[in-house]
Amino acid sequence: MGTSRWRGLVNSGPRRPRAFTQDTAQVLALDKKTRQLRYLPAGEGNGEMEPGVTWRDHVARGMLLCPAPDCGLPFGRVVAGGARRHHFAHRPGEGEHDDGTGPETLWHLSAKDVLARWAETHPDLADWTLHLDDTPITLPDGWRRPDVLAVSPDGIKVAFEVQYSALTGTDWKARHDFYAKAGVVDIWLFAHHGPQWRPATTQQRRRAELVWHDPDWAATVQLSGLHQTMLQHGVIPLWLDPTTQMVGTATTRVHPANTSPGERLWEDAAYTLPPRRVFPACHVAADPLEQCDVDLAARELLTPARRVHHEERDRLQEDEQVAQERAARVRACQEERTRRRRAAEQDKRRAIAARAAEEQAEREKREQEELRQKEEERAAAEARQKMPLAQQFPPVFEQEPPSPPKPPWWKPWQRRA
Ligand SMILES: [Zn+2]
Known part of the structure; x- marks a missing residue:
């Protein structure tokens, strides 16, 4: 996995004290002289409160009071050492309030x-x-x-x-x-x-x-x-x-x-x-x-x-935003493809329609032609009916071809031939 953004941004720097542990350690004390709250920093129980004065000295002199409103007793000692956070504590038997439910x-x-x-x-x-x-x-x-x-x-x-x-x-x-x-x-x-x-x-x-x-x-x-x-x-x-x-x-x-x-x-x-x-x-x-x-x-x-x-x-x-832009591009591409397909289909349909129209025209032309021929034939038949029979049925009434003139009787030589 890649490094967590969280870790990169937040977890840099020295190790911090564990927070939110429900620790009830009393780290605040009221300064008897100044009436100000004093905060005991973590790990400083053996250190100095002010230059030349340690926390322990100050507590020993009874100058640091418990800030709990119903208490106000001076703290008895500074607990420093071991795993617990350094804190102030009352003398045994005093300050019954700091038992965790403070x-x-x-x-x-x-x-x-x-x-x-x-x-x-x-x-x-x-x-x-x-x-x-x-x-x-x-x-x-x-x-x-x-x-x-x-x-x-x-x-x-x-x-x-x-x-x-x-x-x-x-x-x-x-x-x-x-x-x-x-x-x-x-x-x-x-x-x-x-x-x-x-x-x-x-x-x-x-x-x-x-x-x-x-x-x-x-x-x-x-x-x-x-x-x-x-x-x-x-x-x-x-x-x-x-x-x-x-x-x-x-x-x-x-x-x-x-x-x-x-x-x-x-x-x-x-x-x-x-x-x-x-x-x-x-x-x-x-x-x-x-x-x-x-x-x-x-x-x-x-x-x-x-x-x-x-x-x-x-x-x-x-x-x-990037995803939306990408989606928009994909959509535009699809739309373009659809548009082209529709156009192609339309062209095809138009071509089919044109061919059909052509065929129709040809068929109509042929039908008209046939009609015209039939009409002609009918007209011819009608015309024929009006003709004399000899003309109507020429073969039936066809004349014998004129026989060659018979040679006269006085020309026997011709007859012989
Ligand atoms: Zn107290």
Whole structure:
């Protein structure tokens, strides 16, 4: 097989941390002094938080608090070492909340923080103003407060909604329409656990569109009614894993409709979830948040996976155009052939008709000739009837040929002769 487009475009670079593993490691801590959230990068548990101060020192001094709203206790230690991702942990017996079912709000908080940090450092959003949870978008018929709102110097607004709780498609549509009406680009990111993250069933994994799997696709999840509604409106569902700072893009490979027989379907087929088709599940392609951009024209978060989607779509459209042109050429050729055949048939028919007309004319001429002869004969017969019988039947009334004059009796010599 040829190299996958996906691999060529996305899998270049160093190995990334495994995302969307439902890891509940606490990687965010509230700095007691600055009241800012601090993010512990992967593998940095033994490293320095700031020059001269290690994470461990800071924790030991009780300066890093648990950001969970109903907790707020200082973390007891930094877990660094072994296969697990480095993270903060409470002392034994404290912080009963981080047992894997942790409060949604903590993840919500982490996600918002991760998003805000990303937006702050993104070169495209350098001079934009960021609002966290504090600036409502108002319209005459209501208001909404996005989780993160980025406002450009010239007034372009991008709202990031981090959705952790359950939401119906109808509600999402209403909110999406609200933002559209307010002229705000809305970007929706779902939780990597809870009601917005349901791993696909074995039966769903066996579906044709999910058979092909890229090793770097982090997971296979069910597409809920909400996700289906989004797809119908051309919005591809995204998930955010704040622990690894990865964004998941709903993706799958589907048969392009116009694949000709014999073509290898799974190698170069499309990588997108076309709208107006219902898929019960999809793969999730994980990309680092730092590689994502806001596409204002397409009104979406352009993840590397989405870039591949767009390229694939363009390529498919090109292929389709080529196929259409080829079909048009074939059709024109066939039409030309048909036209020629028809013309030839018509010529043949015309020739046959001409010959038939000729024959008809000859026949008529012959008939007229015969008629004329008959007429003549009849006229002759009539004329003959009017003649004296001697003329009508000459042989019957033919005169004896005059006998030679008899020699007179006085010329016996003549008689003798
Ligand atoms: Zn806690």
